[in-house]
Amino acid sequence: MNHRNGLIIVLSGFSGAGKGTIMKNLLKNYPDMYHLSISATTRDMRPGEQDGREYFFKTREEFDAMIANGEFLEYATFNGNSYGTPKAYVEQLANEGKDVILEIEVQGALQVKEIFPEALLLFVTPPSAQTLKERLVGRGTESEDVICQRLAISAKESHLMEKYDYLIVNDVLENSVREVHEIIQCEHFRTARNKSAIQEMQKELTIFSKGE
Amino acid sequence: MNHRNGLIIVLSGFSGAGKGTIMKNLLKNYPDMYHLSISATTRDMRPGEQDGREYFFKTREEFDAMIANGEFLEYATFNGNSYGTPKAYVEQLANEGKDVILEIEVQGALQVKEIFPEALLLFVTPPSAQTLKERLVGRGTESEDVICQRLAISAKESHLMEKYDYLIVNDVLENSVREVHEIIQCEHFRTARNKSAIQEMQKELTIFSKGE
Numbered sequence: 001m002n003h004r005n006g007l008i009i010v011l012s013g014f015s016g017a018g019k020g021t022i023m024k025n026l027l028k029n030y031p032d033m034y035h036l037s038i039s040a041t042t043r044d045m046r047p048g049e050q051d052g053r054e055y056f057f058k059t060r061e062e063f064d065a066m067i068a069n070g071e072f073l074e075y076a077t078f079n080g081n082s083y084g085t086p087k088a089y090v091e092q093l094a095n096e097g098k099d100v101i102l103e104i105e106v107q108g109a110l111q112v113k114e115i116f117p118e119a120l121l122l123f124v125t126p127p128s129a130q131t132l133k134e135r136l137v138g139r140g141t142e143s144e145d146v147i148c149q150r151l152a153i154s155a156k157e158s159h160l161m162e163k164y165d166y167l168i169v170n171d172v173l174e175n176s177v178r179e180v181h182e183i184i185q186c187e188h189f190r191t192a193r194n195k196s197a198i199q200e201m202q203k204e205l206t207i208f209s210k211g212e
Numbered sequence: 213m214n215h216r217n218g219l220i221i222v223l224s225g226f227s228g229a230g231k232g233t234i235m236k237n238l239l240k241n242y243p244d245m246y247h248l249s250i251s252a253t254t255r256d257m258r259p260g261e262q263d264g265r266e267y268f269f270k271t272r273e274e275f276d277a278m279i280a281n282g283e284f285l286e287y288a289t290f291n292g293n294s295y296g297t298p299k300a301y302v303e304q305l306a307n308e309g310k311d312v313i314l315e316i317e318v319q320g321a322l323q324v325k326e327i328f329p330e331a332l333l334l335f336v337t338p339p340s341a342q343t344l345k346e347r348l349v350g351r352g353t354e355s356e357d358v359i360c361q362r363l364a365i366s367a368k369e370s371h372l373m374e375k376y377d378y379l380i381v382n383d384v385l386e387n388s389v390r391e392v393h394e395i396i397q398c399e400h401f402r403t404a405r406n407k408s409a410i411q412e413m414q415k416e417l418t419i420f421s422k423g424e
Contacts, residue, residue, distance in 0.1 A: 034272050047397050050283050050286035062401065085324050098388045123403065125413065128413070128416070129412075129413050129416030129419075129420055131418070131419075132417070132420075133420050144423070147422045148420075148421055149421075150424070151417060151420045151421035154416035154417050154421070155414070155418045155420075155421045158413055158414040158417050159409070159414060161403060161405075161410050161413075161414075162382050162407070162410060164403050164419075165401070165402065165403065166398070166401045166402055166403060167403050167410070168400055168401065169401075176415075179398070179401060180409070182394050182397070182398050183398045183401060184393050185394070186378070186395045186398045189378045189379055189380065189381075189391060189395060190377065190378055190379070191373060191374050191375075191377065191378060191379050192374075194379050195226070195374070196300050196381070197379075198370070198373050198374060201337065201340070201370055201373075202339070202356070202370040202371060202373075204341030204342070205341045205363060205366050205367035206367045207341075207346070208341055208342075208360075208363045208367075209360055209363035209364035209366070209367045211356070212361045
């Protein structure tokens with residue numbers, strides 16, 4: 001029972017729930033255990049960014065060609081810029097036995113689950129709707145209208161929470177980071193993820209029980 | 213998101229896989245976190261045993277009446293003695309928010325899953341069929357025939373492994389104990405086990421997004 005397949009893990013959740021911070025700390029606390037999927041984007045490279053590190057930077061034409069060739073697991077457009085998860089890159093990491101994490105929004109997450117039903121979907125939420133509202137208000141950067149809009153998006157997304165496998169209630173950051181880590185590690189022990197090891201054992205036990 | 217339901221956890225596995233030792237260490241390492249289900253039995257009380265601690269000791273008539281009244285989650289007879297898991301006792305512990313563990317054999321485990329589909333089924337196995345054989349041989353107490361019989365039972369049981377949720381490959385005891393603990397803790401974060409908290413959040417977010 002040695003071979004261990006890499007998991008495809010999707011982390012998403014409400015805007016303001018703290019998923020970015022969880023991700024950053026997960027990669028820091030458990031170095032070399034998790035691999036971040038890198039998205040392709042049409043947006044301009046910013047100072048300090050590097051192609052293939054933050055994003056794979058693409059022209060609109062290149063990005064559209066990737067869509068046409070079915071190269072994306074999911075893609076979406078925000079404020080005129082497109083973002084997509086390259087399928088081949090994710091598959092390659094998982095095939096190498098690496099646990100690869102995708103940080104994407106809810107619609108994209110469900111697209112990934114359709115293509116890879118074995119993907120592990122984690123939903124990050126604040127402890128309560130009240131906390132979510134307070135965090136958005138607390139930023140002090142958005143008008144009341146914008147906050148209502150964002151809460152409306154969250155309300156809509158909340159009806160898709162049940163399609164996720166696990167709920168990460170992000171109250172104390174370090175607890176959430178450890179929970180994400182432990183959930184991923186425990187998922188490796190699921191019988192459904194160990195079918196070939198089980199078949200191997202079934203075969204051997206049958207032989208042994210015949211006194212061979 | 214405060215209320216936490218107790219889980220009904222079933223631990224079973226191959227004879228010789230070490231599930232008894234895992235259980236004992238789990239209860240020792242994580243005191244007051246887990247509650248052991250106590251079975252009813254018709255077998256005689258042994259010196260040092262206490263009614264309601266090791267078992268609920270019953271006469272044959274009492275046990276048969278419990279069967280007739282549907283009071284058992286599962287029951288089975290070995291060497292003329294009957295053993296059964298009282299349903300009410302398990303339900304009461306889970307309703308109190310306690311994680312209750314049942315250590316039972318494979319057929320019984322699947323009966324529990326039929327009655328409580330939300331039960332968490334853990335299967336303990338040695339790292340390989342070869343190790344299982346060696347452990348049985350190593351005891352030095354059984355004849356070759358008996359060992360083959362036990363391996364034949366294991367071979368049969370191995371075809372039910374996929375009905376379990378998780379596989380505990382018991383190589384290093386302390387790892388297995390920690391794995392069982394972490395699996396149980398992580399299961400509490402499943403969306404399917406947090407439906408009322410999710411519904412609450414959906415309701416609140418809808419209200420907040422209307423600016424109320």
